[in-house]
Amino acid sequence: MANRTMYMYMSLYYSLIFAALGVFSNYLGLYYNEIHLDHFQIGFLTTVGSITALFLQPLWGIAADRAASKNGLLLLALLMTAGSVWLMPLSDGYFWLLVVCSVIFYSFQCVVNPLGDTITMELAAKSGFPFSRIRTAGSVGYAIMAGMAGWFLDRNIHYMFPIFSIIIFAAFLVAWGIPKVEGHQRGKSKVAMKQLFANPTLLRIYMYTFAVESTLGFFVTFQAVYSKEQGLSTGLIGLGIAIGSVSQFPFMIFFESLYKRFGIMNILLFSGIVHAVRWVLLATTMNPAVYLFTWVLHGGTFMLFYLCLAEFVSKHVQKELKASGQMMNSLIMNALSRIMGGLIGGLYAAWFGIRSGFVAGSVICFAAVFLLWLYVRRNSGYGSLLHEQHEKQQQEQQVSG
Numbered sequence: 001m002a003n004r005t006m007y008m009y010m011s012l013y014y015s016l017i018f019a020a021l022g023v024f025s026n027y028l029g030l031y032y033n034e035i036h037l038d039h040f041q042i043g044f045l046t047t048v049g050s051i052t053a054l055f056l057q058p059l060w061g062i063a064a065d066r067a068a069s070k071n072g073l074l075l076l077a078l079l080m081t082a083g084s085v086w087l088m089p090l091s092d093g094y095f096w097l098l099v100v101c102s103v104i105f106y107s108f109q110c111v112v113n114p115l116g117d118t119i120t121m122e123l124a125a126k127s128g129f130p131f132s133r134i135r136t137a138g139s140v141g142y143a144i145m146a147g148m149a150g151w152f153l154d155r156n157i158h159y160m161f162p163i164f165s166i167i168i169f170a171a172f173l174v175a176w177g178i179p180k181v182e183g184h185q186r187g188k189s190k191v192a193m194k195q196l197f198a199n200p201t202l203l204r205i206y207m208y209t210f211a212v213e214s215t216l217g218f219f220v221t222f223q224a225v226y227s228k229e230q231g232l233s234t235g236l237i238g239l240g241i242a243i244g245s246v247s248q249f250p251f252m253i254f255f256e257s258l259y260k261r262f263g264i265m266n267i268l269l270f271s272g273i274v275h276a277v278r279w280v281l282l283a284t285t286m287n288p289a290v291y292l293f294t295w296v297l298h299g300g301t302f303m304l305f306y307l308c309l310a311e312f313v314s315k316h317v318q319k320e321l322k323a324s325g326q327m328m329n330s331l332i333m334n335a336l337s338r339i340m341g342g343l344i345g346g347l348y349a350a351w352f353g354i355r356s357g358f359v360a361g362s363v364i365c366f367a368a369v370f371l372l373w374l375y376v377r378r379n380s381g382y383g384s385l386l387h388e389q390h391e392k393q394q395q396e397q398q399v400s401g
Helices: 003-024 028-034 039-066 070-084 095-127 131-155 157-175 193-198 200-229 234-246 249-253 255-284 288-300 302-316 319-352 354-378 382-400
Strands: none
Touching: 003 095, 003 131, 003 157, 028 039, 028 157, 028 200, 039 070, 039 095, 039 200, 039 319, 070 095, 070 157, 095 131, 095 302, 095 319, 131 157, 131 234, 131 249, 131 302, 200 234, 200 255, 200 302, 200 319, 200 354, 234 288, 249 255, 249 288, 249 302, 255 288, 255 302, 255 354, 288 302, 302 319, 319 354
């Protein structure tokens, strides 16, 4: 497959995957609210998916690293995701049955993004096109569908399930044409996943990511419910989500240049500050103009962490653990942070209210930024160290190749 054709093909795949999320992830809380679940139950259900991912993502990562083809596992995950999402509305609002259905669904859905990233980044490295540009196509699909979904779901929130299923099945059909990528531990001595944490810089990045992204986990769980409680319409919420997706474009398009110029730590510090400012605004006022501006800030939050961690793993983790590394990124950013933001945040919201949760989130972010800044200041040579590690890894790969 020619480089340009592969670029366009993978862009189509990403646009479908994230279009499906655009109609699902940000509105699931509204569905839970529609079937009369309380704040704690909503937070608990959000956490169920994260806990499921916590246990299963490492196993999926090991399986992918040792598989003859990572593509086969991706196809299985896509097909089962498209089918199992129907279990959620079939639970008919019974809480514990909905919990079981959510476990089944997230057992497969949790692997789709990190495994797709692993495959795509390897193809991008071989073909010479930047991963961040392909990820931009995903945000285009997400923005279009998120904006449209606000109007569809204002009529009937249950529409999210068939729309999500159809789009994921379309992605499954497209995924058949993705070039095969093998697992690099296939037929070789096995590399333990704990080797990921032998890199002290990666370990500190994960700790910082967990702290900051836990506050985003709280936002994802409760933003739609909070917005409705403040009198905003579903259509305006959809417009905000679409704006948030579009706001990520500049960061994705110019990420390679930003990463080379400023380095991972400076980008992560900047993003932590943007998180904190966003929560302050949500906690102090909720008029429509400010609400939409908080979505403009979205581009400087999750996406920067996502791209920084993906790039770091791609460049500084040995090839035998690349799938496991991308799974761990997802585990930290989505599973562990959503457990903290959804479950603990749900308890906090039940006691003190959602608004107070955003105040607490801003405090956590400012504290995390300050601690990481101290670490960077005291270890000013970390940039050259990472460069040396990357050069050494490239030399080893050239020798082994």
